Amino acid sequence: MSQKEKTTIILFSADLDKAIAAFIIANGAAAYGHEVTVFFTFWGLNTLRKDQPVSVRKGFLENMFGKLMPRGANKLGLSKMNFAGIGPKLIKHVMKKHNALSLPQLIELAREQGVKLVACTMTMDLLGLKKEELIDGIDYAGVATYLGDAAEAKVNLFI
Amino acid sequence: MSQKEKTTIILFSADLDKAIAAFIIANGAAAYGHEVTVFFTFWGLNTLRKDQPVSVRKGFLENMFGKLMPRGANKLGLSKMNFAGIGPKLIKHVMKKHNALSLPQLIELAREQGVKLVACTMTMDLLGLKKEELIDGIDYAGVATYLGDAAEAKVNLFI
Amino acid sequence: MSQKEKTTIILFSADLDKAIAAFIIANGAAAYGHEVTVFFTFWGLNTLRKDQPVSVRKGFLENMFGKLMPRGANKLGLSKMNFAGIGPKLIKHVMKKHNALSLPQLIELAREQGVKLVACTMTMDLLGLKKEELIDGIDYAGVATYLGDAAEAKVNLFI
Numbered sequence: 001m002s003q004k005e006k007t008t009i010i011l012f013s014a015d016l017d018k019a020i021a022a023f024i025i026a027n028g029a030a031a032y033g034h035e036v037t038v039f040f041t042f043w044g045l046n047t048l049r050k051d052q053p054v055s056v057r058k059g060f061l062e063n064m065f066g067k068l069m070p071r072g073a074n075k076l077g078l079s080k081m082n083f084a085g086i087g088p089k090l091i092k093h094v095m096k097k098h099n100a101l102s103l104p105q106l107i108e109l110a111r112e113q114g115v116k117l118v119a120c121t122m123t124m125d126l127l128g129l130k131k132e133e134l135i136d137g138i139d140y141a142g143v144a145t146y147l148g149d150a151a152e153a154k155v156n157l158f159i
Numbered sequence: 160m161s162q163k164e165k166t167t168i169i170l171f172s173a174d175l176d177k178a179i180a181a182f183i184i185a186n187g188a189a190a191y192g193h194e195v196t197v198f199f200t201f202w203g204l205n206t207l208r209k210d211q212p213v214s215v216r217k218g219f220l221e222n223m224f225g226k227l228m229p230r231g232a233n234k235l236g237l238s239k240m241n242f243a244g245i246g247p248k249l250i251k252h253v254m255k256k257h258n259a260l261s262l263p264q265l266i267e268l269a270r271e272q273g274v275k276l277v278a279c280t281m282t283m284d285l286l287g288l289k290k291e292e293l294i295d296g297i298d299y300a301g302v303a304t305y306l307g308d309a310a311e312a313k314v315n316l317f318i
Numbered sequence: 319m320s321q322k323e324k325t326t327i328i329l330f331s332a333d334l335d336k337a338i339a340a341f342i343i344a345n346g347a348a349a350y351g352h353e354v355t356v357f358f359t360f361w362g363l364n365t366l367r368k369d370q371p372v373s374v375r376k377g378f379l380e381n382m383f384g385k386l387m388p389r390g391a392n393k394l395g396l397s398k399m400n401f402a403g404i405g406p407k408l409i410k411h412v413m414k415k416h417n418a419l420s421l422p423q424l425i426e427l428a429r430e431q432g433v434k435l436v437a438c439t440m441t442m443d444l445l446g447l448k449k450e451e452l453i454d455g456i457d458y459a460g461v462a463t464y465l466g467d468a469a470e471a472k473v474n475l476f477i
Binding site for chain 2 (some may be wrong): 332460461462468
């Protein structure tokens with residue numbers, strides 16, 4: 001009864017704008033007292049990648065996926081008006097001008113507020129992403145964990 | 160107990176097809192007796208723009224964003240098969256043929272049914288959109304308002 | 319009280335990756351004991367198309383839509399890194415290598431588990447898709463049915 005409200009967000013997309021929206025909602029909900037979990041699946045996993053290449057043994061395809069996908073929160077493109085990478089630069093510039101937190105800062109704030117960041121192990125396997133390549137302090141789980149959380153949450157979004 | 164069911168929709172996208180889906184769900188929920196709120200954020204804000212340019216003072220970047228983004232519900236493109244603007248014309252033609260309401264008519268119906276249309280002030284700032292540029296009779300709020308509504312709603316969608 | 323938890327998913331998109339995500343969540347929720355409904359609307363309807371052309375009488379535009387849209391779960395593209403159809407082949411190859419179920423197998427599993435697959439009749443009309451063109455054993459309904467289900471569900475996603 002006196003339990004905390006819960007909020008879950010699936011971040012499927014690797015678009016900068018969608019990742020920003022996800023983290024603004026996650027941080028808002030955490031500030032509001034919700035227990036918040038963000039599940040990173042498919043392309044969304046790229047948000048959690050370290051920005052430097054990490055030496056891990058991979059097959060040919062996994063290696064190629066790793067090279068083609070954006071390496072970390074700073075490398076994401078926009079879902080609209082990407083203009084070969086100029087769009088994200090403009091958005092970052094405008095956000096700085098307005099003293100809005102950048103995506104890496106939003107992620108940092110989320111961690112400080114206790115938002116649980118969970119990487120989907122099934123899609124990590126598919127895309128050939130290894131734990132060593134993702135940022136520290138995150139959790140690893142599958143769809144069962146997501147459903148357990150979502151079934152207890154009021155707000156569940158797929159972004 | 161005798162409270163109305165609540166439904167919230169975040170419209171993040173500026174795609175005609177997604178905006179139509181959002182308003183069909185919003186209008187359906189309102190007809191069903193739900194209290195419905197649609198939050199317009201990022202590109203979704205373009206759905207609320209007046210179709211004529213409005214003279215407001217803006218910086219260079221904000222001016223450019225304003226010119227590059229679609230001006231109002233009639234100018235949105237499709238998420239698939241846009242074909243440089245032919246897709247939206249075909250969809251509008253087919254909708255008319257089937258006597259389906261157009262997006263501007265769906266928005267009008269939503270307002271008549273008391274659906275709350277809320278523009279996200281934070282992303283208005285980022286994209287340089289001013290209140291004078293958006294249609295009349297809408298509300299302005301931030302993520303806290305959204306979360307307050309969503310935490311009381313059964314159906315919460317991110318479109 | 320002893321009622322089953324409910325989960326609804328709107329599949330709006332015709333992207334292979336998003337359809338896979340939708341069916342992994344749907345199958346997970348069904349295995350978890352939820353009553354699950356997947357509503358297919360707009361481009362998402364293509365997931366339900368038979369892979370062979372079906373002879374039905376159609377207008378010119380409806381015929382063209384039918385030819386331009388992907389014919390069934392095996393023909394969907396990726397939301398990212400589609401590379402003119404090479405991306406989907408790679409993903410399918412990688413999924414097979416990892417013994418992950420393919421999309422047609424995920425759909426089959428969903429049916430075996432009693433997941434309700436519902437085609438949105440309104441968008442079928444718009445896109446000119448006929449019942450004969452869709453796979454057998456699915457339901458047909460509109461937004462009112464969706465809202466009835468969603469209002470009783472804990473987890474409602476728009477994909």
